[in-house]
Amino acid sequence: xxxxxxxxxxxxxxxxxxxxxxxxxxxxxxxxxxxxxxxxxxxxxxxxxxxxxxxxxxxxxxxxxxxxxxxxxxxxxxxxxxxxxxxxxxxxxxxxxxxxxxxxxxxxxxxxxxxxxxxxxxxxxxxxxxxxxxxxxxxxxxxxxxxxxxxxxxxxxxxxxxxxxxxxxxxxxxxxxxxxxxxxxxxxxxxxxxxxxxxxxxxxxxxxxxxxxxxxxxxxx
Numbered sequence: 496x497x498x499x500x501x502x503x504x505x506x507x508x509x510x511x512x513x514x515x516x517x518x519x520x521x522x523x524x525x526x527x528x529x530x531x532x533x534x535x536x537x538x539x540x541x542x543x544x545x546x547x548x549x550x551x552x553x554x555x556x557x558x559x560x561x562x563x564x565x566x567x568x569x570x571x572x573x574x575x576x577x578x579x580x581x582x583x584x585x586x587x588x589x590x591x592x593x594x595x596x597x598x599x600x601x602x603x604x605x606x607x608x609x610x611x612x613x614x615x616x617x618x619x620x621x622x623x624x625x626x627x628x629x630x631x632x633x634x635x636x637x638x639x640x641x642x643x644x645x646x647x648x649x650x651x652x653x654x655x656x657x658x659x660x661x662x663x664x665x666x667x668x669x670x671x672x673x674x675x676x677x678x679x680x681x682x683x684x685x686x687x688x689x690x691x692x693x694x695x696x697x698x699x700x701x702x703x704x705x706x707x708x709x710x711x712x713x714x715x716x
Contacts, residue, residue, distance in 0.1 A: 573715045574624065574671065581670045587614055587632065588665040592654035598632065598666075610635055613650035621692075623668040626713070630666075631686075631694045637701065652697035658709050664693065675711035682707055 585598040598616050599609035609615040610633070616622070617631040634652040647653055664675040675693045684704050686694060691710035699705040 571626075571713070571715060573713070575673060577670045578672065579670060581667050581672060583670060584667070585669070586667045588667075589654075589658060589662065590665070591659070591662045592657045593648050594650075594652070594654060596650040598668075606633075611639065614652070623666050623673040623693075623713075624671065626692060629689055629691050629694050631696075633696050636697045636699075652695065652707075655695060655697050655709060656699075656707050658695075664695075664711050666693075674714040674716055676714055677709050677711045679710040680708060681710075 585600070586596065587598050588595045594614075596613045598614055599612050600616055600618070601609040602618055606615055606617075614632050614634040617633060621628040621630045623630055634650075634655075636651060636653050636655070638647050638651045638653070642651070658677055658680075660677055660680065662677045664677065666673045666675070679688055679691070681687050682699060682705055684706065686696070686708060688694075688710050692713040693711040695709045695711070696706045699707050
């Protein structure tokens with residue numbers, strides 16, 4: 496009897512199969528990467544700045560603000576030396592999670608426009624150089640469809656939840672390099688610790704009022 500040889504898969508068939516697999520993987524990657532941004536266009540992400548800061552912006556004589564005022568005298572007058580080789584742009588860098596962005600400055604009435612570009616510094620509080628009150632910065636997590644993935648990772652707080660206790664944060668302000676260390680983190684609808692030198696926060700997700708907070712101390716180095 497004549498033996499029947501098994502048909503071996505042709506190179507073209509193997510190539511086609513691999514192409515289908517990689518196409519499917521590419522679609523899955525795009526869905527994961529852009530789904531939050533697509534949903535944002537349908538139901539915009541809101542940081543609700545006015546509600547979060549109402550206690551101290553509209554009621555400066557309340558307990559939290561009074562407690563903070565009592566601590567002003569204990570704040571260090573330390574300032575790092577100005578370095579003309581540093582960028583003239585005020586920037587925020589968290590190397591452990593790949594954040595490296597220019598700090599957006601604007602008033603309370605224009606914060607939404609600032610957030611379309613990245614990280615916004617809340618006015619009427621402290622700055623790295625003037626530390627009467629904590630420096631507070633906020634940013635969207637998921638951002639906008641017009642943002643590329645690399646832009647989102649560097650200029651938003653998408654990766655802020657990955658920041659760990661002990662991580663270093665660098666701020667260039669007025670051509671001075673300020674180093675901070677994260678000492679506390681939290682979740683909620685309000686800032687818990689106004690004694691921090693630096694407070695970063697973002698939304699936990701698109702539909703919840705819960706915010707993710709990172710609190711950091713200035714290092715005198």
